[in-house]
Amino acid sequence: NAGVMQNPRHLVRRRGQEARLRCSPMKGHSHVYWYRQLPEEGLKFMVYLQKENIIDESGMPKERFSAEFPKEGPSILRIQQVVRGDSAAYFCASSPNGRGDPQYFGPGTRLTVL
Amino acid sequence: GQQLNQSPQSMFIQEGEDVSMNCTSSSIFNTWLWYKQEPGEGPVLLIALYKAGELTSNGRLTAQFGITRKDSFLNISASIPSDVGIYFCAGGVGGGADGLTFGKGTHLIIQP
Numbered sequence: 001n002a003g004v005m006q007n008p009r010h011l012v013r014r015r016g017q018e019a020r021l022r023c024s025p026m027k028g029h030s031h032v033y034w035y036r037q038l039p040e041e042g043l044k045f046m047v048y049l050q051k052e053n054i055i056d057e058s059g060m061p062k063e064r065f066s067a068e069f070p071k072e073g074p075s076i077l078r079i080q081q082v083v084r085g086d087s088a089a090y091f092c093a094s095s096p097n098g099r100g101d102p103q104y105f106g107p108g109t110r111l112t113v114l
Numbered sequence: 115g116q117q118l119n120q121s122p123q124s125m126f127i128q129e130g131e132d133v134s135m136n137c138t139s140s141s142i143f144n145t146w147l148w149y150k151q152e153p154g155e156g157p158v159l160l161i162a163l164y165k166a167g168e169l170t171s172n173g174r175l176t177a178q179f180g181i182t183r184k185d186s187f188l189n190i191s192a193s194i195p196s197d198v199g200i201y202f203c204a205g206g207v208g209g210g211a212d213g214l215t216f217g218k219g220t221h222l223i224i225q226p
Contacts, residue, residue, distance in 0.1 A: 006156075033212070033213060035214075042202055042217055042219055043204075043216045044216070046213075047213075056212065059213060091157070100145045100164070100208035100212065102159055103212075104159060105158070107154075107156045
């Protein structure tokens with residue numbers, strides 16, 4: 001039973017470029033969460049999605065960041081016009097039914113902005 | 115916003131010793147979870163707690179959901195070298211607001 005998959009594992013972008021991070025949840029899970037982790041910090045919640053719906057985006061920056069979870073295919077976290085401050089590890093988690101179910105994390109994407 | 119205060123920030127212990135770490139909050143949480151993270155990897159779920167007062171074990175790990183819903187602790191008995199890592203507590207509110215609030219982590223370092 002494959003776990004949460006994220007790709008790429010490492011992504012390097014120059015300032016002003018776009019970054020696309022992909023997440024495939026565990027089989028049977030329809031709820032996806034994105035978190036950001038800065039060095040020496042805990043994870044910060046960004047957005048919670050169910051298939052084709054954004055449920056909670058209270059942790060998402062208002063500009064340049066967007067997320068989707070289409071009916072078919074992985075969830076995508078998109079960062080437009082990246083800046084150096086976007087450099088961080090981005091983790092995706094999934095749960096079967098939401099409603100407080102345990103969240104299982106992927107290995108993360110390390111984004112470096114030059 | 116909600117915050118979790120996790121302590122200690124780091125622990126240097128001898129192999130075989132018991133470990134205790136805790137998290138406190140000024141807000142109530144309906145779920146407490148404990149994760150372990152190793153360098154370059156994502157957090158791995160260790161224990162999930164759902165009821166105030168609940169005490170749950172997973173091998174050498176034991177965690178409790180505080181009766182006030184504002185705290186939780188994790189104990190590791192008879193530590194071994196592979197216990198090295200960063201341990202995070204996380205609190206969940208639920209009810210559609212399912213994003214977890216994480217503590218800043220406890221770095222566990224084991225000296226042989």
